[in-house]
Amino acid sequence: MEVIEITHPIKSTQFVNENIALAIGFFDGIHLGHQKVLQKMIKVAKDQHLKKAVMTFDPHPSVVLNPEKKRTTYLTPIADKIESIEKLGVDYCFVVNFSSTFANVSADDFIDQYFIQNHVKAVIAGYDFSFGKYGKGNMSSLQENDYPFSVHVVSKQTLQDDDKISTTDIRASLELGEIEACNLALGRPYVIKGMVVQGEKRGRTIGFPTANVEPVDDYVLPRKGVYAVTILIKSRDKTYKGVCNVGVKPTFHDPSASQISIEVNIFDFDESIYGERVEVYWHHFIRPEQKFDGIDALVSQITKDKEEAKSLLLLER
Numbered sequence: 001m002e003v004i005e006i007t008h009p010i011k012s013t014q015f016v017n018e019n020i021a022l023a024i025g026f027f028d029g030i031h032l033g034h035q036k037v038l039q040k041m042i043k044v045a046k047d048q049h050l051k052k053a054v055m056t057f058d059p060h061p062s063v064v065l066n067p068e069k070k071r072t073t074y075l076t077p078i079a080d081k082i083e084s085i086e087k088l089g090v091d092y093c094f095v096v097n098f099s100s101t102f103a104n105v106s107a108d109d110f111i112d113q114y115f116i117q118n119h120v121k122a123v124i125a126g127y128d129f130s131f132g133k134y135g136k137g138n139m140s141s142l143q144e145n146d147y148p149f150s151v152h153v154v155s156k157q158t159l160q161d162d163d164k165i166s167t168t169d170i171r172a173s174l175e176l177g178e179i180e181a182c183n184l185a186l187g188r189p190y191v192i193k194g195m196v197v198q199g200e201k202r203g204r205t206i207g208f209p210t211a212n213v214e215p216v217d218d219y220v221l222p223r224k225g226v227y228a229v230t231i232l233i234k235s236r237d238k239t240y241k242g243v244c245n246v247g248v249k250p251t252f253h254d255p256s257a258s259q260i261s262i263e264v265n266i267f268d269f270d271e272s273i274y275g276e277r278v279e280v281y282w283h284h285f286i287r288p289e290q291k292f293d294g295i296d297a298l299v300s301q302i303t304k305d306k307e308e309a310k311s312l313l314l315l316e317r
C-alpha cells in the first residue's frame with residue numbers, strides 16, 4: 001500500500017495516476033461501522049475495476065475546530081490505523097493533515113482537488129459524513145450533483161439497540177471500563193501496543209511480578225482498574241494470558257501525584273522481557289483500582305483477581 005501524506009494544498013505530483021474508489025472518514029478504531037464502509041469500497045472497486053483507496057486525516061479535526069474538547073488520544077493512533085487499512089488490501093492511503101488551512105477549504109474546492117483531479121471515480125462514506133468549510137459538503141449534496149464519480153452511502157450501522165456504532169461511544173465505554181461493549185462495537189478486542197519498561201520492582205517482592213507496559217503511542221486508556229487481558233510478545237509471536245492493573249497504585253502513591261501505569265501479571269511466566277514490544281488485548285473488566293490498608297490486603301485481593309481473570313479467559317486462546 002502506498003501512503004500519501006498531504007498537507008494542503010494537494011500537489012499534482014500526489015495525484016494517483018490510476019482510477020480509484022475512495023472511502024473517506026476519520027476511521028478511528030476501524031469499528032464495525034467503519035469496516036462496513038471499507039468493505040463497500042472494496043466491493044465497488046472490484047465491480048468498477050478501480051484501485052482501492054482510503055482518505056483519512058491527522059490529527060483529529062477537533063484539534064482545530066473544537067480546542068476545548070480536542071481529541072489527542074486515539075483508539076487506533078495513525079500508525080495502527082494505517083496498518084489495519086493495509087491489511088485489507090487497500091492500494092492507496094491518503095493521510096491529510098487536518099490544519100486550520102485545510103479546515104478552510106470549501107466543499108467545492110475539496111471535491112475538485114481531492115476527488116476530481118485525483119482520479120476518484122467512486123466515493124464511499126457513511127450517511128453522516130460531512131466535509132469542507134463549515135462541514136457544508138455531505139453525502140446528499142454529492143449525490144444530487146452530476147459529478148464525474150459515483151457516490152455510495154453506507155446506512156447507519158448499529159448493534160442491538162438503535163444507537164449508531166461510533167468512536168465517541170467506544171471511547172466512553174473504555175472510560176467506564178465497559179470493555180465488552182467496546183469490543184462488540186470494534187468487532188475485536190481493544191489493543192494497546194507498548195514496550196516493557198522497568199517498574200518499581202515491588203511486584204516480585206509481593207509475589208506478583210508484573211510487566212510494566214509503556215504505550216508506544218497516544219492511546220485511550222481504559223478506566224483505572226483491574227482487567228483480564230492477553231498479551232502478545234512480538235519477538236516470540238506468542239500470546240499469554242494475564243491480569244492487568246491500570247492505575248496509579250494508590251496503596252503506595254498519592255493518587256493525584258502519580259502517573260498512570262499499565263502492569264500485567266502474565267500467568268505461568270517467569271522471564272525477563274524488558275525492552276520487548278508487546279500488545280495488550282483487553283477482554284474483561286474485573287474491578288476498580290482501590291487503596292488498600294496494607295500489602296496483605298492487596299495481595300489477597302490480587303490472588304482473587306488472578307483466579308477471576310483465569311476463569312474469564314477460559315474461552316480465550
Ligand SMILES: Cc1cc2nc3c(=O)[nH]c(=O)nc-3n(C[C@H](O)[C@H](O)[C@H](O)COP(=O)(O)O)c2cc1C
Nearest residue numbers: 199200201202203243245249250251265289290305
Ligand atoms: C492484578 C493486579 C491488581 C492490582 N490492584 C491494585 C489496587 O487495587 N491498588 C493498588 O494500589 N495497586 C494495585 N496493583 C498494583 C500493585 O500495587 C503493583 O503491582 C505493585 O505495587 C508492584 O509495582 P511495580 O511493578 O511498579 O513494582 C495491582 C496489581 C495487579 C497485578
Ligand SMILES: Nc1ncnc2c1ncn2[C@@H]1O[C@H](COP(=O)(O)OP(=O)(O)OP(=O)(O)O)[C@@H](O)[C@H]1O
Nearest residue numbers: 025026027033125126129155156157165166167168
Ligand atoms: N455506524 C456507522 N454506520 C455507517 N457509517 C459510519 C458509521 N460510523 C462511521 N461511519 C462512516 O465511516 C466514516 C468514518 O467515520 P468517522 O470516523 O468520521 O465517524 P464515527 O465513528 O462516527 O466517529 P465519531 O464518533 O468521532 O463521530 C464516515 O464516512 C462515517 O460516515
